[in-house]
Amino acid sequence: MSRPGLWDAVRGVVRRDLMLAMRRPSDVAMSVFFLVIVASLFPLGVGPEPAVLKTIAAGVLWVAALLACLLSLGRVFTADYLDGVLEQMVLIAQPLPVLVVGKVFAHWVVSGLPVVVLSPFLGLQFGLDGEALWTLVLSLLLGTPTLSMIGAIGAALVLGVRGSGLLVALLVLPLYVPVLIFGAGAVTGSMAGVGGEANLSLLGACLVLSLFFAPWATAAGLRIALE
Amino acid sequence: MSFNWSKFSAPLAFYPVAGKMIPWFSVAAALTIAAGLYVGLLIAPTDFQQGDSYRIIFVHVPAAWMSMFLYVVMAVWAGVGMGLNARLSFMMAQAIAPTGAMFTFLALLTGAMWGKPTWGAWWVWDARLTSELILLFQYAGVMLLRTSIDDMRRADRASGVCALVGVVNIPIIYYSVQWWNTLHQGASVSMTAAPKMATLMLVAMLLMTFGFWMYSIAVVLGRVRCVILERENLLAWNKPSPAPEVAEAQS
Numbered sequence: 001m002s003r004p005g006l007w008d009a010v011r012g013v014v015r016r017d018l019m020l021a022m023r024r025p026s027d028v029a030m031s032v033f034f035l036v037i038v039a040s041l042f043p044l045g046v047g048p049e050p051a052v053l054k055t056i057a058a059g060v061l062w063v064a065a066l067l068a069c070l071l072s073l074g075r076v077f078t079a080d081y082l083d084g085v086l087e088q089m090v091l092i093a094q095p096l097p098v099l100v101v102g103k104v105f106a107h108w109v110v111s112g113l114p115v116v117v118l119s120p121f122l123g124l125q126f127g128l129d130g131e132a133l134w135t136l137v138l139s140l141l142l143g144t145p146t147l148s149m150i151g152a153i154g155a156a157l158v159l160g161v162r163g164s165g166l167l168v169a170l171l172v173l174p175l176y177v178p179v180l181i182f183g184a185g186a187v188t189g190s191m192a193g194v195g196g197e198a199n200l201s202l203l204g205a206c207l208v209l210s211l212f213f214a215p216w217a218t219a220a221g222l223r224i225a226l227e
Numbered sequence: 228m229s230f231n232w233s234k235f236s237a238p239l240a241f242y243p244v245a246g247k248m249i250p251w252f253s254v255a256a257a258l259t260i261a262a263g264l265y266v267g268l269l270i271a272p273t274d275f276q277q278g279d280s281y282r283i284i285f286v287h288v289p290a291a292w293m294s295m296f297l298y299v300v301m302a303v304w305a306g307v308g309m310g311l312n313a314r315l316s317f318m319m320a321q322a323i324a325p326t327g328a329m330f331t332f333l334a335l336l337t338g339a340m341w342g343k344p345t346w347g348a349w350w351v352w353d354a355r356l357t358s359e360l361i362l363l364f365q366y367a368g369v370m371l372l373r374t375s376i377d378d379m380r381r382a383d384r385a386s387g388v389c390a391l392v393g394v395v396n397i398p399i400i401y402y403s404v405q406w407w408n409t410l411h412q413g414a415s416v417s418m419t420a421a422p423k424m425a426t427l428m429l430v431a432m433l434l435m436t437f438g439f440w441m442y443s444i445a446v447v448l449g450r451v452r453c454v455i456l457e458r459e460n461l462l463a464w465n466k467p468s469p470a471p472e473v474a475e476a477q478s
Contacts, residue, residue, distance in 0.1 A: 153392055157385045161375050170371060171389060174364040177357070178399070217392050224384040 009094040010102040017106030020079075027075060032114045035068040039122045050127045057126035058136065058187035062180050064122075065115045065140060066173075069147040072111035073155045073168055076103060076148075077222065081159050090226055097215035100222070104152045104215075105145075112144030128191070135190040135200070139183040142203040149207075149214040150175045156221030179206055238315050238455045245448040252448065256441035263434030271427040283341045285428075289436040291334035293443060294362060295397050297327035301369070302394045305387030315451075317383035318458065320390065321373060322450040326443050328366035335359060354403035355411035358396060365393040379458065 004012070021028060042060045043053055080086040089099050119140050123133045154172035158164035182203045186196030235241045267285035274281040301323040308316030338356065339349045350356065369386050376382035404411055 153388075157372060157389055158375075161372075163375055167368075167371060167375055170364070171368045174361045174368065174396070175392070177361055217388055220388050221385065224381055224388065227381060227384075 006094055006098060009092070010098055013089075013099050013102035014106045017103060018109060021106070021110045027072075028110050028114065031068045031072045031111050032118060034071060035064050035115055035118065036122065038064040038067060039125070043125070053126045054128065054191070057123060057128050058132075058184040058191070061119060061122055061126070061136065062140075062143075062184045062187075065119070065144060066147060066176055066180060068115055069111060069144060069151060070169055070172060070176075072107070073151045073172070074165060075111075076107045076152055076155045077159055078155075081225065086222065087226055090223060096219040096222065100152065100215045100218045101211075104148050104218075107152070108145050108148040112140075112148055115144055116140045128187070132187055132191045135196040136187045139186040139196065139200060139203060142200060142207055143179050143183040146179050146203070146207045146210045147176060149210040150179075152218045153214055153221060156218045156225060159222070159225040179203065182206065236311075236313050236315050238318060238459055241315055242452055242455050245452050249445050249448050252441045252445035256438050256445055258438075259434050259441060260438035263431050263438050266427060266434060267431030271431050272425055277345055280341060280344045283337050285431050285435050287334060287337040287341060288432055289439045290330045290337060291359065292436055293439045294327055294331040294334050294359070295400055296440075297323055297330060297443060298362060298366070298390075299394065299397055301327060302387075302390040305383075305390045309384060309387050314383075314458075315455075317387065318451050318454045319447070320387060321383075322447045322454055323443075324366055324370050324373075325450070326446050328363060328370070330439070330443075331359065331363040331366060335363065353411050354407040355400065358400040358403050361396055362393075362400060365390075365396060369393070 039061060042056065046052055046056065077086060080089070090096055116137060119136055120133050123136050128136060151168075151172050154168040154175075157171060158168045161167060182199045186199035186203065189199055190196040235244055263285060268282055271282070271285075273279055301320045304316045304320040304323065307313065308320065335356070338359075342351070343349050369390050372389050373382045373386040376385055399406075
């Protein structure tokens with residue numbers, strides 16, 4: 001049997017994580033329901049005036065998506081850290097940052113993709129229509145992978161630390177701010193008629209940058225956690 | 228004659244050197260800050276638009292510069308620590324963080340005090356203000372990550388990675404007034420263009436910046452001495468107490 005290549009290793013990591021997630025569908029359902037509930041709280045709190053809802057829609061949906069991603073960050077590495085799989089991943093001959101990309105991609109499929117799929121329905125609740133709705137979906141499609149990539153750095157740094165849930169929020173939320181601004185800005189821009197292309201391009205740039213840099217930082221964090 | 232710099236990378240060798248340097252930097256800080264305040268508050272001309280309320284920039288701008296500068300210095304020390312595996316570098320990074328956070332808070336506070344009479348609002352959600360606020364959160368994150376990890380070696384490295392990742396924000400703060408159409412005015416002082424303010428104002432601002440810089444060095448050296456004492460088990464009450472039977476025999 002020949003030694004498995006890099007691509008096989010990444011595919012194995014992704015397949016394993018997705019299978020684990022499928023065996024415990026309640027984890028996925030939890031972050032989806034969280035998103036829906038948080039987004040539904042705002043119309044109840046702010047009041048049901050369509051004009052108000054339309055102005056806050058982009059911000060509220062983006063913040064809800066961001067919090068849903070944040071809550072699921074604990075699942076990226078914790079189980080593997082506790083049962084020793086992570087140690088094996090550090091030890092095998094494949095480069096750790098590439099494996100990290102596989103794990104983060106699986107995490108995005110489980111926690112980010114449902115948000116993207118669900119967002120048009122939530123947008124309808126807030127009275128978004130036509131182009132704004134599509135901009136919302138597109139901005140989340142570009143933005144949520146960035147959130148997962150940045151979040152993985154925080155998740156790796158707080159592995160096994162006491163109070164890690166709150167700590168990861170404190171570390172990661174400041175770094176989420178640009179994504180939030182560009183994402184919500186794209187939707188607001190398309191509603192105002194100036195179009196969301198500029199902000200979508202910036203989101204794409206954030207995604208490319210985080211794809212390039214975040215795996216290295218995450219791998220460094222994992223090595224520190226496992227020392 | 229060769230001089231062995233790496234000798235001072237040992238915390239115990241650095242401890243007395245730091246103690247000797249502190250008075251010099253303290254005196255320099257006191258003198259330049261006093262001179263800067265004198266020029267800024269009493270000699271510099273009154274602004275024809277803002278009256279005397281503009282004078283807070285003599286604290287605000289230097290504090291904002293130091294907040295960004297100290298973050299970069301902290302990240303560099305953390306990076307050096309990880310690259311060279313040097314304990315003292317991590318101790319320096321640890322000692323810099325509170326001072327940097329203090330200057331960030333000072334910049335935000337003085338900005339708010341200046342914004343109220345000039346803009347009519349304590350706070351606006353402007354790119355410069357928001358990114359500076361994020362810097363404060365980053366300092367908090369780096370410090371809290373360090374205190375939440377019990378293992379010292381891991382705490383050093385994890386907060387180091389955290390500090391290095393956060394460096395992304397520094398150019399965002401610096402260029403925020405150019406990239407976005409903001410309420411906050413553009414850069415006060417430029418290396419390339421002729422100064423847009425009266426020479427005396429510039430002199431006061433540079434004096435204050437130098438003073439804050441010297442103050443930071445003095446305080447950081449003082450704090451790093453405390454960190455060395457704490458972490459190298461040099462405190463008298465950190466020494467292991469004699470075994471019970473010895474204590475019994477002595478009594």
